[in-house]
Amino acid sequence: MSEDDRLNVAVVIGSTRRGRFGPTPARWIADQAEQRGGMKVDLIDLAEADLPPILPSDDATLPLPEQVEALAPRIEAADAFIVVTPVYNRGYPGSVKNAIDWFFTExxxxxxxxxxxxxxxxxxxxxxxxxxIFNELNAATIRNTITFxxxxxxxxxxxQPTNPELLSSLAKGFLEQxxxxxxxxxxxxxxxxxPG
Structure with a gap:
């Protein structure tokens, strides 16, 4: 497979909380994807992206914040996304929804x-x-998930995984799908x- 044929996969670290665990499984799944071959991984840390929490008006003539302008080409370039998310109070963190809402066609x-x-x-x-939410954005969520x-x-x-064989097996099916x-x-x- 040539460099140009590799899939661009963005692994999104969803939590921005201090002392968060998210980077650990994110690095693990990113490593699994790279080892599999055929994938070029972009690790997107929402804590580093620092997207503004207040969305703009619908006025398309206004410039976007520089953080959004910086992240937009990375989202656009991705062929697939792996969203790494915790559960907070039976739901996902606001940082994930904020990142989703800053973009649309991407x-x-x-x-x-x-x-x-x-x-x-x-x-x-x-x-x-x-x-x-991703369905509303015309994205296709896969059935397989990896949960911890x-x-x-x-x-x-x-x-490092405490049961690497089991996790590698889970990652294999997930990444194949x-x-x-x-x-x-x-x-x-x-x-x-x-036609969106």
Whole structure:
């Protein structure tokens, strides 16, 4: 596979909370994607992106904030997204919704997968709330997810999985499904612009 044929996959670290766990599973899934081959990974940390919390009016003549202008080409370039999200109070963090809402066409006709973490449910409620939001943006969420219930036990102090064989197996199926959708949607976008 040539460099140009690789899928551009953006791994989005959704939590911006101090002392957050999100970078650990984000780096792990990014590493799994890169090891798989055929993927070029862009790790997007919403804490570093520092998107403004107040959205602009609908006046398209006004300039966008520089943080949005900086992130827009990275979102646009992605063929697929892996959103890494915690569960806060049975939902996803506001930082994820804020990042979603700053963009629109950049998400269209692209594949979205989820990695979540939390208590007993591992963040499933976050994922189920995010699915219809991405659907509204004409993105395709994949069925497979990776969840980390009681996540503190799943990685050691160095950020390495405590059960690497199991997690590698989960990542394999997840990334195969993400790849299928991402390649199909990329091919469709190349043939006909999305009618959004």
């Amino acid at each position: 998400w269209q006709a692209k594949a979205v997968g989820f990695v979540s973490y939390g208590g007993v449910t591992g963040g499933l409620t976050s994922i189920e709330q995010l699915r219809p 219930p009681d996540y503190q036990d799943k990685f050691d102090e160095l950020g 993400l790849t299928w959708w991402a390649e199909a949607l990329r091919e469709a976008r190349r043939k006909v612009p999305y």
